[in-house]
Amino acid sequence: MASVQIDLGDIQGDILRAYGNDYDNTTYAFVKIECPPEQARAWFHGVVDHVTTAETWPPGEKPLTTLNVAVTAPGLRALGVSEDVVGSFSREFRAGMSSRSELLGDVGPSDPNSWEPGLGTGDAHVLLTINAKQAADHQRALGKMKEAMDAVGGLRIVYQEDTELLPGAREHFGYSDGFAQPAIEGASDDKARGGGVPLKDGKWRALAAGEFILGYPDEDTRVDPKKRLPNAPAAPLGRSGTYMVWRKLYQDIALWRRVMRDAAKLYEGGDEHLLSAKVVGRWTNGAPLVKYPDEEPRGYDPKTAEDVNDFRYDGDVDGMRCPLGAHIRRSNPRDALAAVAGPKGVIGFDGHLSFRHRMIRRGMPYGRVLPEGVTEDDGVDRGLVFVSFQGSISRQFEGVQVQWLNAGNIFGLGHDKDFLLGDPHGTGKMTIQGKPPFFLAPQEVFVRTRGGEYLFVPGMTALAALADGTAG
Amino acid sequence: MSIQTPAPAPITATGTQPRNHDGQAIAITVFSTIKLWGRVFLPVLFFVTRRIPKLTGTLRQLSFIHFARWTVIGKLPYNGPPQKKGRFRYPHMYFESNFNGGWEEYIDAFSHILTDGMTAFWGSSYGFPKPLPTAPFKRYIQDNETEADHYYCAYPEATSTMIQRSLELDKKLVALKRDARRMDPDAFAAAYRRFLTDAQNAL
Ligand code: HEM
Numbered sequence: 014m015a016s017v018q019i020d021l022g023d024i025q026g027d028i029l030r031a032y033g034n035d036y037d038n039t040t041y042a043f044v045k046i047e048c049p050p051e052q053a054r055a056w057f058h059g060v061v062d063h064v065t066t067a068e069t070w071p072p073g074e075k076p077l078t079t080l081n082v083a084v085t086a087p088g089l090r091a092l093g094v095s096e097d098v099v100g101s102f103s104r105e106f107r108a109g110m111s112s113r114s115e116l117l118g119d120v121g122p123s124d125p126n127s128w129e130p131g132l133g134t135g136d137a138h139v140l141l142t143i144n145a146k147q148a149a150d151h152q153r154a155l156g157k158m159k160e161a162m163d164a165v166g167g168l169r170i171v172y173q174e175d176t177e178l179l180p181g182a183r184e185h186f187g188y189s190d191g192f193a194q195p196a197i198e199g200a201s202d203d204k205a206r207g208g209g210v211p212l213k214d215g216k217w218r219a220l221a222a223g224e225f226i227l228g229y230p231d232e233d234t235r236v237d238p239k240k241r242l243p244n245a246p247a248a249p250l251g252r253s254g255t256y257m258v259w260r261k262l263y264q265d266i267a268l269w270r271r272v273m274r275d276a277a278k279l280y281e282g283g284d285e286h287l288l289s290a291k292v293v294g295r296w297t298n299g300a301p302l303v304k305y306p307d308e309e310p311r312g313y314d315p316k317t318a319e320d321v322n323d324f325r326y327d328g329d330v331d332g333m334r335c336p337l338g339a340h341i342r343r344s345n346p347r348d349a350l351a352a353v354a355g356p357k358g359v360i361g362f363d364g365h366l367s368f369r370h371r372m373i374r375r376g377m378p379y380g381r382v383l384p385e386g387v388t389e390d391d392g393v394d395r396g397l398v399f400v401s402f403q404g405s406i407s408r409q410f411e412g413v414q415v416q417w418l419n420a421g422n423i424f425g426l427g428h429d430k431d432f433l434l435g436d437p438h439g440t441g442k443m444t445i446q447g448k449p450p451f452f453l454a455p456q457e458v459f460v461r462t463r464g465g466e467y468l469f470v471p472g473m474t475a476l477a478a479l480a481d482g483t484a485g
Numbered sequence: 486m487s488i489q490t491p492a493p494a495p496i497t498a499t500g501t502q503p504r505n506h507d508g509q510a511i512a513i514t515v516f517s518t519i520k521l522w523g524r525v526f527l528p529v530l531f532f533v534t535r536r537i538p539k540l541t542g543t544l545r546q547l548s549f550i551h552f553a554r555w556t557v558i559g560k561l562p563y564n565g566p567p568q569k570k571g572r573f574r575y576p577h578m579y580f581e582s583n584f585n586g587g588w589e590e591y592i593d594a595f596s597h598i599l600t601d602g603m604t605a606f607w608g609s610s611y612g613f614p615k616p617l618p619t620a621p622f623k624r625y626i627q628d629n630e631t632e633a634d635h636y637y638c639a640y641p642e643a644t645s646t647m648i649q650r651s652l653e654l655d656k657k658l659v660a661l662k663r664d665a666r667r668m669d670p671d672a673f674a675a676a677y678r679r680f681l682t683d684a685q686n687a688l
Contacts, residue, residue, distance in 0.1 A: 116496050233618040241618070331686070351547055360546065365597040366590075408589060411499075415587070420495040422509070422585055422644045423549060425686055428494055438492030449678045450685035 017222055017229060019199040021067040023253040023472045024226060025081050027144070027375055028402050029067050029200040031191075032079055034182055036144035038151040039377045041174045041259065041398060042158065043137035043466070048167025050093030050482070056165040057092060058480040060141065066473060077150040080158075081142040082476060083257050083468035085109065088138030089479075094250075098485040101247040102469065105407045106256060109135070110465045116411065118419040118430075121437035123462035129261065131171030132464030140259065140468055172464065174261060176377035176398055184378050185264045185395055186289075186433070186459075189299035192315045193322050193341065195220050195371040207322030211348040211364040224404050225373055228252035228472070231404060232369055243404055246469070250484055253472025255402045258372075258410045260465035264396040266383040269459045274388065276453055280445075291445045292432050292453070294339030301341070306334035327361060330354040332446035337424045340433040343417045345371065350423060370412045372401040396460070406467055435459040494642040500588030502632040508641020510551070511588060515580040515629045519557065523609025524576055527557050530605055544602065547594055548646045551583040555606050578610055585644040592623050654687035 019029070026032060046053040065079040084092070086107045089099050105113060111125035111133030119125060125133040141158060145151035162168040184190040194201070196208030196219040209217040223231030227245040234240055245251030273292075277285035286309065290296045296305065299315030303324045315321045326342065326349035329335055335342055342349060345367065352361030380395025403409035421429040430436045432443035435458040442454035471479060478484040498506035505512050519527065534540050544553060556579045560572040584591050595603050596616040603616035612628075614621040640648065661680045665673055681688070 116499065118495070233620050237618040241620070243620075337686075351549075353546060362598050366594060369593060407500075412587065412590065415495075415499060416497055416590060420497045422497065422646055425548075425646055425650065427644075427647050427650075428492070428642075430495065436492070440492040444685060444688060446685055447682075449681040450688070452688070 017199045019067075019222055019226070019229070020253060021069075023474055024067040025470055025472070025476075026065040026067050026079060027081060027142075028255055028373060028470065029197060029226070030069075031194075031375060032144055033075075034178060035075065035146055036079065037178045038145045038148060039176045039398075040141075040143045040151065040155060041176070042141045042143070042155075042170050043131055043172040044139040044141060044162065045131070045136045045169045045171045046088070046091035046138045046167070047169060048165070050091065052165060052167055053092055054480055054482055056161060056168055057139075059161050060139075061473075061476045061480045064473070064476060075146075077146050078154040079144040080154070081470070083140040083142070083259075083470045084479075085137055085140075085466050085468055087135045089469075091138045092479055092484075093482055094479070094484050098247050098250065101251075103244070103256065103406060105411065106467045106469060108467075109133070110258070110260075110467045113411070117414055117462075118437070119462045119465075122458055123437065125464075128462070128464040129172055132261070132466060136171045137466050140257075140466070174379055174398055176379040179378050179382060183297070184376075184397055185266050185380070185382065186269055186293075187297050188293055188295060189297065189315050190378075190397075191374060191376065192299060193345065194373055195225070197225060198222050204322070207320075207324060210368040211325055213363055220368065220371060224369070224371060224409075225255055225402055227254050227404055247485055249478050250469075250471055250475045252474065254475055255404065255470050256406045257468040257470050258399070258401045258403075258406060258465070259468060260399040261379070261463040262397045262399050263394065263461045263463045265390065265457075265459050265461070266395065267388050267390040268457055270388045272457055272459075280451055281447070288445070288451075288453075291336050291339060292443065294335045294341035302335040302339070303329050325349075327352065327359045330359055330361075333448075336443070336445050338421060338426050338429060338432060338443050340431055343424065343431050344413055346417065346424070370409055370417075372403045372409045372413065375400045375402065394463075396463070402470065430456065432456055433459065497586055504633050505636055507636050507638040509585050509644045510583055510636075510638045510641065511585070511591070512633050512636045513580070513582045513584070513588070513591070513626075514631045514633060515578075515626055516631060517578045517580070517607065517610035517613070517629050519576045519578050520609050520611060523578075524557070526609055527555075527578070527606075531555070531557075541602075543599060547598070548649060549585045549644065550591070550594070551585075551645045553580070553582040555580050578607070580606075583638075583645075585646070589623070592626060593619060596622055650687035654684050657684045657687075 060082060063080045064082055086099060114125050131137060143154050145154055182189060182191060194208060196204035198219040199222050202219045205217045205219040209219045211217055221231045221235055223229035223234060223243050228251055231243040234242060273285055273289050277283050277288050280288045290302060295301050296309040298309060298313045299321055300310050300313045301324055304320055325347050330352055347367060348361050348363050350366035352359050376397050376399045378397055381393050383391060401410050416423060418431040418434060421427050429441045429443060432453060436456040437458050439455050441456035442452050445451040494509055497509055498511045501511050557576050558579050559576050563570055596619045600616050607613045614625050616622050657680060668676060
């Protein structure tokens with residue numbers, strides 16, 4: 014398995030490896046196809062020609078802009094793909110994100126009925142993602158995209174989100190984001206420590222590529238004498254593709270600041286910085302609490318620090334360093350699930366209960382920063398465009414969202430939800446383990462879902478087949 | 486203090502038929518046909534696992550699993566016509582379990598953590614594909630699973646972990662209340678903090 018060769022030229026870019034932080038501007042444009050499939054495919058052909066792949070560019074030859082394409086289930090139909098072939102895609106993809114709102118916790122203020130127009134309605138067919146190094150290049154690329162659509166006609170942007178990297182690659186709560194990623198065999202083996210699967214005796218291994226890219230062996234294939242590949246859409250669409258989750262998550266920064274400010278008045282030493290870090294599981298500069306429980310290390314850079322992901326929770330079974338309900342501990346519990354401290358040490362299951370629930374994250378913050386110190390809302394729409402790539406939306410994204418973030422049982426936390434994301438019912442809390450513990454309550458809604466789609470990112474051969482009308 | 490109405494419990498009982506869950510709990514019922522050697526082997530296995538609880542320690546450590554029970558049955562109780570009287574030609578394994586969380590995650594735990602146990606319990610069933618890889622194992626369970634006619638859970642919003650923790654908490658709380666009567670305010674403050682520290686994972 015270690016010899017798996019990944020065909021980078023057939024996989025779209027920014028999935029296995031991030032394009033990198035030199036692309037400051039990203040636009041997500043959801044296009045609705047209102048013309049017959051043949052006409053739409055003529056346009057699609059032109060788009061496909063400009064798609065950037067996973068192949069690395071020679072030094073200094075990174076393009077000024079990149080383009081990537083994903084489609085929804087209604088999008089496949091609008092491109093003329095047959096019902097048989099659409100039926101070969103996963104059930105949750107075909108159903109669409111908005112139909113799974115109750116499961117995902119998109120209720121109350123996050124209910125799909127109040128989502129941005131064009132999202133969650135079946136109108137979003139094709140997602141074009143444009144990255145650019147500079148605003149001017151960005152505008153030029155957007156102009157070209159619109160020209161191409163107008164030239165064909167019958168194509169309309171139903172929703173567009175323009176995002177921009179915040180200084181220091183932070184998200185709006187102020188935390189460095191995006192550097193904890195799964196280590197993938199054949200692509201990022203060097204990141205296995207901390208990024209891969211925690212094994213016995215302190216060892217780690219990278220995850221099988223098929224967990225993220227279809228058409229490749231996944232973790233099940235690894236233990237299958239017959240070496241069967243994971244479920245995938247009918248050929249050629251199933252090869253080199255991946256499922257994508259796109260969610261616009263509004264963040265109420267003023268509320269977050271007020272809640273943390275007020276709660277810190279009751280917290281030991283009044284340390285708001287520490288209290289907030291406890292909610293995330295990392296300090297604002299990315300340093301993990303398991304390793305740095307007392308103080309934020311100075312000059313820590315998550316992009317270069319060796320220990321930024323190289324940790325487990327076995328030395329912190331009771332959550333004294335990193336709370337059991339911290340965002341990063343919930344979203345990737347590593348070796349922490351069902352582990353108990355016994356007289357002879359920790360009895361745990363290494364990564365056995367968590368390793369099949371990993372995802373590649375490629376989110377971008379949107380909206381202007383709320384100036385430091387401001388605790389009243391300024392009415393500006395800001396938050397995170399959450400993007401994840403995975404071989405199975407239900408096992409990976411939904412598993413994490415439903416079982417780990419929206420529910421606490423597996424961590425012994427009852428019904429408490431992830432405090433960072435919030436609870437629309439306001440009855441939850443977060444326990445900050447300590448001697449004595451501290452209880453963060455009530456739980457507000459810091460994050461609201463403003464829209465989202467389940468998409469499929471076809472490989473290059475598959476894109477060509479879609480454009481030619483030969484995808485079946 | 487005002488009394489809040491409890492928020493609806495999160496949806497976690499995923500991946501199964503509607504009649505198989507009640508609130509947070511899922512019931513699973515699986516019938517499989519046993520090969521002849523299982524008739525000899527399984528009673529021995531049941532005997533040994535009952536005598537040596539250590540063998541099922543891992544299963545018990547997974548507190549999201551309420552219980553898992555394997556039984557060999559040779560006939561069904563007679564309920565009157567149209568049911569036919571008599572024994573099965575082959576004995577069957579009747580597997581029942583209740584658990585919290587998703588169906589997929591539950592089977593994954595069986596596959597990845599209780600691998601040997603699963604082989605021991607199901608190895609003598611026809612068509613059993615081995616617990617790993619998980620996909621064929623899940624298909625096997627699905628093919629042999631029967632949807633419940635009715636599944637009832639006395640505390641649908643609570644999980645077994647929550648109930649266990651609540652029982653632990655109750656003991657500690659009763660002790661604190663009992664001792665508190667003899668404490669002055671300072672002693673109580675110290676005792677209360679000790680109680681919080683001690684009981685924090687049940688709060
Ligand atoms: C507005 C909403 C969110 C914010 C502000 C946020 C913020 C963060 C931050 C600051 C980190 C630590 C930096 C890093 O590890 O890269 C992180 C990690 C992570 N988040 Fe989120 N997040 C949000 C929503 C979500 C959602 C909805 C999911 C999944 C369903 C998720 C999954 C993860 C995962 C898997 C990690 C990596 C954990 C690890 O591997 O150790 N996040 N997030």
